[in-house]
Amino acid sequence: MTAILELLSGVCLLLGGVLCITGGVGLLRMPDFFSRVHAAGVTETLAAPLLLIGLLLQMELSLDSVKVVMILILVLSTNPTATHALTRATLHGGQQPLVFDDDESTGGEGTSKP
Amino acid sequence: MLIAAIVAILVTMFLALIRTFLGPTEYDRMLAANSFGTKTVLLIALGGYALSWNSYLDVALLYALLNFVGTIAVMRFFEYRSVTDERDGPESTP
Amino acid sequence: MIAVAAIVLSDLFAVVMLFGVYSLLTAALFMNLDAVDVAFTEAAVGAGVTTVLMLASLHLTKRWEALPRHHHFPGLLVVSITGAALVYAVLDAPLLGDPSAPVHQHVTPRYIEQGQAEVGMPNLVTAVLASYRGYDTFGETVVIFTAGLAVLLLLGIKDDPRMRPGVSAIGDQVVLRSVVKVLIPLVLLYGLYVQFHGDFGAGGGFQAGVIFATAFVLYDLVFGEGSARAVVPPRWLHRLAAIGVLIYGGVGVYSLLAGRPFLDYSALADDPVHGQHLGVLLVELGVGITVFSVVLLIFYAFSGRGRR
Numbered sequence: 001m002t003a004i005l006e007l008l009s010g011v012c013l014l015l016g017g018v019l020c021i022t023g024g025v026g027l028l029r030m031p032d033f034f035s036r037v038h039a040a041g042v043t044e045t046l047a048a049p050l051l052l053i054g055l056l057l058q059m060e061l062s063l064d065s066v067k068v069v070m071i072l073i074l075v076l077s078t079n080p081t082a083t084h085a086l087t088r089a090t091l092h093g094g095q096q097p098l099v100f101d102d103d104e105s106t107g108g109e110g111t112s113k114p
Numbered sequence: 115m116l117i118a119a120i121v122a123i124l125v126t127m128f129l130a131l132i133r134t135f136l137g138p139t140e141y142d143r144m145l146a147a148n149s150f151g152t153k154t155v156l157l158i159a160l161g162g163y164a165l166s167w168n169s170y171l172d173v174a175l176l177y178a179l180l181n182f183v184g185t186i187a188v189m190r191f192f193e194y195r196s197v198t199d200e201r202d203g204p205e206s207t208p
Numbered sequence: 209m210i211a212v213a214a215i216v217l218s219d220l221f222a223v224v225m226l227f228g229v230y231s232l233l234t235a236a237l238f239m240n241l242d243a244v245d246v247a248f249t250e251a252a253v254g255a256g257v258t259t260v261l262m263l264a265s266l267h268l269t270k271r272w273e274a275l276p277r278h279h280h281f282p283g284l285l286v287v288s289i290t291g292a293a294l295v296y297a298v299l300d301a302p303l304l305g306d307p308s309a310p311v312h313q314h315v316t317p318r319y320i321e322q323g324q325a326e327v328g329m330p331n332l333v334t335a336v337l338a339s340y341r342g343y344d345t346f347g348e349t350v351v352i353f354t355a356g357l358a359v360l361l362l363l364g365i366k367d368d369p370r371m372r373p374g375v376s377a378i379g380d381q382v383v384l385r386s387v388v389k390v391l392i393p394l395v396l397l398y399g400l401y402v403q404f405h406g407d408f409g410a411g412g413g414f415q416a417g418v419i420f421a422t423a424f425v426l427y428d429l430v431f432g433e434g435s436a437r438a439v440v441p442p443r444w445l446h447r448l449a450a451i452g453v454l455i456y457g458g459v460g461v462y463s464l465l466a467g468r469p470f471l472d473y474s475a476l477a478d479d480p481v482h483g484q485h486l487g488v489l490l491v492e493l494g495v496g497i498t499v500f501s502v503v504l505l506i507f508y509a510f511s512g513r514g515r516r
Contacts (some may be wrong), residue, residue: 010115013116013118013119013129014115014119016119017118017122017123020122020156021122021129021148024126024130024149027133027146027149028133030130033141033142036142037145040145046155047135047156048152050155051119051160052156052159053169054115055116055118055159055160067171067172068171068365071171071174071175074178074179074394075152075155075178077391078178078181078182078391079148079152079206080149080181081182081383081388082185083148083191085384086141086144088381089141089189090139091140095141114144118240118269140221141443143222150229154232158239160309162239165240165422166381166411168392169244169248169410172244172402172411173248175252176415176419177232177251179256179395179398180251180252180422182391182426183256183422183426184228184255184259184260186258186384186430187259187264188263188376189424191263191267192267194379195377
């Protein structure tokens, strides 16, 4: 039983870590704010619960595990909300997403303001 | 495996920090700072368990909350005019 | 490194964010030194409240730091001399954790050895803070109250007719409002937990007061200043701040009236340990109430003013 839990926990932690790094790289490499929001927001909101579940599986059941569940719920509910609110604020500030028109041979135009 | 996850989180925090310094617009910086904060919560939770700190989950819970409030505050004060500003009146829905 | 960046940058917005990161790193350092209560308070105040307040004041002033017009050599000289003197003094200090250091010699062994038996609570930090050094903590509470008083005297809380309930700077964002509506009661519950859990784990009045205030600051940010002032009017906060200090002082005066020294909790009940428990409870309550009302007052004073 504990071997299965350990294996599961290891898998969760590994996946969570990989997703974290993916999000970080996406944050750096994406060309535009809105694509960065996609990269960072989505991967983080998945990576955080995976890492916390991995942690949960490693602890014994106690008050600490309930607190980990609370942190999980908190992060799951506040992270997407904050990203959503940030995106709305950016739109309000006048930033436009970078769009590429496919029918132009030069590869497109960007309309985002620097 | 826990150590690997902690290292992954540290790497991501470093990447987010680079974006905070680089980001051409302030919105990029806000996003990167929010990411940094979320990763910090995870770091405290995992690192506290690994290093056997006392009451580390309380601090992680607190910081998750503060990260959220901080992001909302930054957005509110940077982007939106206060209702008592001389220039604009109350905001309508954007 | 972060401190250097904070000094060098002239974009004050980035400086505020860097200060938040700096506070967080300091909190992590405290955690590593096994000082959880301090780390808790540092994270709560430094990364949360101070960042929000600095952002609020930045909203009122200029975003970019004005570059100095001329170099001020006497000032640089004074600072360098003082800094050098401080570094020289630090070199003479005992190493961290040195058992023969003076701070570990006189009163500390008594606190550590007899704290559990005399005060009866597992968290030694709260026992020292609220019972052994209760007079210091009373001073701290009065300092916080005075800070709130100073902000009120200097800035005042404006009652602008444009701040109506229901009008919010952020606008009517459904997602944000729904999530925050559910989140705020949970935060208040967590604040209550931290307040009363200070006897056993990390916690206590200071942290709990900050958490309570954070809940209402969140409400203010999302739903607008008018609604926040309708929920918690500034008059209540004026009275609450004073009531917090009065509770603390009242416990001390009660001990005096019972014939014991000021803030001697064993006068509160028949059993001394019981009295200590009751005393610490009341005192932390006073601290929590004062911290909550002062932080919220300062936030109201800053956020209600518009940019001219």
